[in-house]
Amino acid sequence: MRSDSKPAGQRSGSFTEAARREQIVRGAVTVLAGKGYGGTSLQAIADHLGISKGVISYHFAGKAEVLHEVVRYVLAQAEAWMTPRVAAAGSFTAALRIYVTSNLAFLDNHRDEMVALTEVLANARSTPGVPELFGQSQHEAVAALQKLLEGGQQAGEFGAFSGRAAAVALRGAIDSSTGLMQQNAAFDVAAFSTELVDFFVKAARQR
Template identity: 40%
Template sequence: MRPENKPTGQESGSFIERARRAQIIASAIEVIADQGFANASLARIAKHAGISKGVISYHFAGKDELMEQVVDQVYADIARYVLERMEGHKSATALLRTQITAVAQHMREHRSQVKALGEIFYNLRLPDGTPRYGVAASEELFQSLELIYRHGQESGEFRLFDVRVMAVSHTAAVDNMFAYWVTHPGHDLDAHARELADIFVHATRAEGALP
């Protein structure tokens, strides 16, 4: 839902407008990561961006919408990065390894995004008080991981198992990898991701299949 006074026509969606929204989202990420969700007021975010609070209100209906746009943007960036690195891989094993290690590679350079996502996931609520980003919000991710696992079963690389259980377990393991890394900044994230990839490859591999 956009503010009622937002103009329409050629100016809507212009390069300048998109750049301003990207600037606000970037500032929101930094403020949330540094000061926490509760302290990330629109006024603080505006100050960080060097703009007035009214500019944020022009582009976003409120804090909740801005937080949702932060999540959408971060996940779009992750997906773009990971898919580029998965391109050309044909085996399910290679796709599985790349999915896990590429996510870690991308987020290693974006620690603020990891911290901001954690704050938003824990704090952003629906009107009834339930988390905005609960398990139900991960359905698209679960389905994308199921494609890899199902491909491995069809190719004979992976044993038979419940692909939904594996996708949920995969997601939880990656989420906890990042949670541990945020708490322990010196932790080797790339090594953790490689070890995690090994765990899932060994857990899913069909008897006699090559690693």
């Protein structure tokens, strides 16, 4: 998800203020991962960071805006992680492999962020703007993956199939891993990644 718009409560952007906002958002991620949505308040975040609640209130209009920024932050981190890796691929087949492996590697290496995101999304109705923000991100992710798959078809690397249907299916499989990780701390993400890559690459190559 890309956006050049500033959240409503953001003050003029000095480096120090931007760093403080990011610190607060990171603190919110940790509190969400440990205490869940219900246990996350401005006071809980302040206590975790060792700052006053007033510091948070200076930078954010309230809990809803902090959580909105958590979603924006996690989505931006995922995009920054994946985009250069996929772009560096030498073929569409390699790009598909990297798309899956880098996505799942991000989820595995950022479990607190994934739990925090899940907690916010599960309570999205209480956080104005979050459903729209995440929905737009998902729409863009599916469109980008569809473009990758259809590019592989045009290059003769992939067979004939619905690029959109395949993109939706693959995104759903990747996104399901977050729930699997939460249900089982020992869930082997690397093995799941390998299985998913093998399945979708073989399916894409079928004539």
